[in-house]
Amino acid sequence: MDLPVTDAPSPPRGAPLEGPVIRLVQFPPVWGRNVSPFTLKLETWLRLAGIPFEAAHSMKLHKAPKGKLPYIVDNGVKVADSSLVIEHLKRTRGIDPDAALGPHERAAALALQRLFEDHLYFILAWSRWIDPAGWEAVSEGFFDGVPAMLRGPLRPLMRRQVRRMLWLQGIARYSPEEILELAREDLEAAACHLGDKPFFMGEQLTTIDAVVYGFLANIIFVPVETDLKRLALGYPNLVAFCETMEQGLYGDSC
Ligand SMILES: N[C@@H](CCC(=O)N[C@@H](CS)C(=O)NCC(=O)O)C(=O)O
Known part of the structure; x- marks a missing residue:
C-alpha cells in the first residue's frame, strides 16, 4: 500500500548511498518485532521520512549517550533520544514531515506525544513486567537471546529494577483496575482525536503517527495477552491505523 510519505531522496534497493548511512542502534528483535516503543517510533519516522538507515542491534546501554536506546550514529557522531534524533535529522537533512502543521496542530501533536511517551509508556511497561499475564510472555520472549545460565538470575533482577522504576514513577502504586482505567482514558483520547x-493530523503522515504507531503496535501486535491489549x-x-502503518511502511518485514 502506498502511504503519503515525505518526498525524500531514498535510493532504490541495492543502489550506492550518497553520504554516510545513519546507523540506528536498537534492541535485538523479539518475536520477530521491534518491541521497544521508542526505537519503533524512530525506525518508523526514518521510514516515513524516507531517510536511508541501517539497523544495528545492541543491548549495550553503557555505550548509549543517555544510557537508553535508541540512538543513531550519524557520520561517526552519536545522537541520542528519539525526539532529539528527529530534530537533528530535520535540521541536517532538510526533511520535515511536520512542516505544513499549524500551531494548533503542533500543540495537539505535542499533547498526544506526551500522553504516549510520558504516561501510557509506564502503563505498557507495567503490563509487560508486573502484570502476571504480561510477565508470562515477557519472561520467556525477552530473555530468549540471553545465554541459558544467565537467564535464571537475570529475570528476577530486571523485573525488580522495572518494579522499582515504576514505583518511583508512581504507576505501580495504583491497583490493576485503576491502571486499566488510566489506560482506557489515554486510548479513548487518542481514538477520539x-x-x-487516516492519520493523526489528517491526510498526511507526520511525526505523531510514528509516535503513536511505536506504542500501539507494541500493545496490539505483540503476543503479550494482557488486559491492556484487549482494551x-x-x-x-x-x-486500523496500526494496520495501515504496518502494511504501508513495513510491508512484509514485520
Ligand atoms: N526519551 C527516550 C526514551 C528511551 C527509552 O526509554 N528507552 C528504553 C527502551 S523503550 C530503554 O532504553 N530502557 C533501558 C533502561 O532504561 O535501562 C527516547 O525518546 O529515546
Missing part, C-alpha cells in the same frame, strides 16, 4: 481521519483491540480506528 483520530476519529475517522486497545476494542478501538477499531486505532487498530
